[in-house]
Amino acid sequence: MANKRIGVLTGGGDVPGLNLAIKSVVLNATEENDEVLGIRLGWGGLLNYNIEDPSPQEKLVYKLTPLTVRRVDRTGGTFLHTSRTNPANVRPKEVPAFLADSKYGKVIKPDGTKDFTDYILKVLEHLKLDALITIGGDDTLSYSARLHKEHFPIVGIPKTMDNDVFGTEYCIGFSTSITQAVSLITNFRSSVGSHERIGIVELFGRNSGETSLVTGYLSFADRTIICEVPFNFEKVANLLVEDKLNSPSNYAIAVISEGAVSDGGLLVESGEEDAFGHKKLGGIGEVLGEQIKILTDQDIMYQKLAYLVRSGPADMLDRMVAMNYGTMATQMVEHGDFGNMVAIQKGVYTSVPIEMVTTGKRQVDVDRYYDKENYKPRIKDIEKMPMFLV
Numbered sequence: 001m002a003n004k005r006i007g008v009l010t011g012g013g014d015v016p017g018l019n020l021a022i023k024s025v026v027l028n029a030t031e032e033n034d035e036v037l038g039i040r041l042g043w044g045g046l047l048n049y050n051i052e053d054p055s056p057q058e059k060l061v062y063k064l065t066p067l068t069v070r071r072v073d074r075t076g077g078t079f080l081h082t083s084r085t086n087p088a089n090v091r092p093k094e095v096p097a098f099l100a101d102s103k104y105g106k107v108i109k110p111d112g113t114k115d116f117t118d119y120i121l122k123v124l125e126h127l128k129l130d131a132l133i134t135i136g137g138d139d140t141l142s143y144s145a146r147l148h149k150e151h152f153p154i155v156g157i158p159k160t161m162d163n164d165v166f167g168t169e170y171c172i173g174f175s176t177s178i179t180q181a182v183s184l185i186t187n188f189r190s191s192v193g194s195h196e197r198i199g200i201v202e203l204f205g206r207n208s209g210e211t212s213l214v215t216g217y218l219s220f221a222d223r224t225i226i227c228e229v230p231f232n233f234e235k236v237a238n239l240l241v242e243d244k245l246n247s248p249s250n251y252a253i254a255v256i257s258e259g260a261v262s263d264g265g266l267l268v269e270s271g272e273e274d275a276f277g278h279k280k281l282g283g284i285g286e287v288l289g290e291q292i293k294i295l296t297d298q299d300i301m302y303q304k305l306a307y308l309v310r311s312g313p314a315d316m317l318d319r320m321v322a323m324n325y326g327t328m329a330t331q332m333v334e335h336g337d338f339g340n341m342v343a344i345q346k347g348v349y350t351s352v353p354i355e356m357v358t359t360g361k362r363q364v365d366v367d368r369y370y371d372k373e374n375y376k377p378r379i380k381d382i383e384k385m386p387m388f389l390v
Contacts, residue, residue, distance in 0.1 A: 002035035004130040006333055008064070010078040011042030011085070011140030015161050015173025016314035017322035019072040019079055021135055024326025026069045032334055036064040037127060042136070043143060044085035047116060048096050051126045061127065073319075076176075076312045086139065088115045088146060121150055131333045133157065135172070138165050141341060141357040148339040148354055155329045156341035156354045159322075161310045164208035164363070167356035168343035169386065172325060173310060175317035177204070178214050180309040185219040189253065192301050196250040198240050198292060202285030202304045207259045209364045214389070216255040217377035223252075225288075227259040228364045229372045233291040236375060241296050254375075256285045258304075282306070317388070324349060347386045 008025050010018050022038070029036050038061070039045040045060040056062075072079045085094075090105070092112040099105060104122070105114035124132065124147075131153040134144040137160035148154045158165040161177035185201055192199035201221070205211040209226025216224025222243040225231045236254070243252035261267045268283040282304065289300035314322060321344070328342045328349060340351040364370060369389075371378040379389065 002033055004029075004032075004034040004333065005037065005128055006034055006330075007037045007039050007061075007124070007127065007129045007132040008080070009039035009042050009045060009132070009134055010080050010082050010159075011134065011136035011143075012082060013137070013160070013310060014077045014082055015159050015310050015318075016076040016176040016312060017172040017318040018077065018135060018159060019069075019075060020314060020319055020322035021157055021159075021172060021326035021329075022064070022078070022080065023069040023073050024323045025133055025330050026064045027066055028327050028330035029333075030066055032330070034330075034333075037061055037129065038064040038068075038080050040081050042081075042083045042085055042140065043087050043120070044083035046120050046123045047085055047087050047090065047099075049123050049127075050096070050098050051123060052098070074313065076310075076314065084139070086143060087120045088117055088143060090114050090116050117146060117150065120147070121152060124152060131155065131338065133329050133333065135159055137162070137171070138357045138361075141165065141354060144341075145354045145358055153333075153336075153338040154354060155332045155338060156357070157325045157329050158341060158343065158357075161211065162205045162208050163210050164206065164361060165357055166360045166362050167341060167352040168345065169347070170321060170344045170388075172318055172322045173314075174211070175321075175388075176312070176315045177211060177309040178218065179315050180312065181211070181215040181305055182219045184303075184305055184308065185215070185221065185253065185255070188301075188303055189251075192253060193249040193251045195299065195301070196244075197299045197301045198244055198289075199251065199253045199301045199303065200285045200289045200292075201253065201255045202258055202282065202302070203255060204306055204309065205257045205259060208362060209257045209260070210362070212255050212257040212260075213364050213369060213377050217379075219253075219255070221253045221255045223254040223375040224377055225254065225256040225260045225375055226364055226366075226370065227257045227261065228366050229370065229375075230261050230263040230265075231375065232263045233288065234295055236288065237292040237295045237298075239375065240292065241298060244298070254288070256288060258282045258284060260284050
């Protein structure tokens with residue numbers, strides 16, 4: 001008989017390294033004679049699990065063994081699949097049919113949106129889980145913090161290519177996304193230079209400019225625009241024209257965060273809010289390119305590096321961190337160290353209260369890392385800084 005039954009899930013956007021973290025959880029738990037249940041589709045797997053249905057619901061929950069995870073580390077993404085479901089904010093159209101007229105769920109908005117936390121707790125009880133390891137960004141982990149407040153044993157693992165989870169210096173997926181972005185920008189230079197244009201590269205990152213900052217720094221982009229510093233269209237245009245004229249190949253490259261805001265307050269977002277209150281960001285790079293064309297009559301190449309930079313297998317750093325995070329999370333379960341998230345602080349592995357993810361947003365330290373007058377990464381003092389500058 002197993003000592004403990006542990007659930008594991010991934011939520012939000014996929015990143016390289018998730019499968020490595022899951023595999024580490026399974027292998028370490030097996031050594032402790034624990035059983036691991038993989039929960040598919042993030043919080044959506046629990047919301048859609050029908051406790052009244054006696055048939056196996058393996059499309060939502062199934063047992064993970066060393067054999068199950070033997071090859072998963074060789075690919076990116078998450079083999080458990082994912083979703084952006086928020087059980088505390090389920091709109092009427094998203095409610096599973098079997099829950100529509102049930103006793104579960106508390107109406108929290110006039111449109112009939114419900115909080116189904118009571119049902120999630122019932123499913124966790126039905127599955128006889130002794131603990132749950134959740135791997136995600138601030139949205140997934142904020143709901144993990146909610147379950148901790150409901151006294152369910154939770155351990156969190158931070159992941160996001162944006163590296164913006166509050167309470168840790170590093171999230172799974174960040175290094176690989178930067179590696180991919182730098183490589184793609186290097187390749188993009190071929191076309192931009194061949195046509196003697198100004199290239200605008202837009203990067204994921206939501207409201208943190210760290211992805212763009214580090215990518216711009218490592219790829220030697222001429223200008224880098226981050227979310228934390230409002231930018232002026234005309235000033236950026238003039239600087240890039242100057243960069244282009246000073247280039248032997250007569251071209252220039254700018255990197256811009258998808259959440260960048262102009263000094264006039266322009267933020268480009270679209271669509272309806274998701275379950276965590278976020279609209280889709282993206283398109284500010286295209287707007288910048290159009291404005292540069294109008295202001296300077298320069299030809300532009302615009303490229304949005306979106307899902308490509310979060311795809312494919314993990315690089316060395318993300319493999320290392322993901323495996324160690326998975327191992328540490330399992331050890332925390334064994335020690336009964338619940339209500340916490342694994343983290344890196346001051347360059348070492350540690351843990352922090354999982355509620356910390358709800359207390360702030362990790363953003364670029366502008367004074368330390370950025371020249372806001374010239375829109376450039378500028379590291380003021382390297383000595384005594386972490387190896388990876390994060």
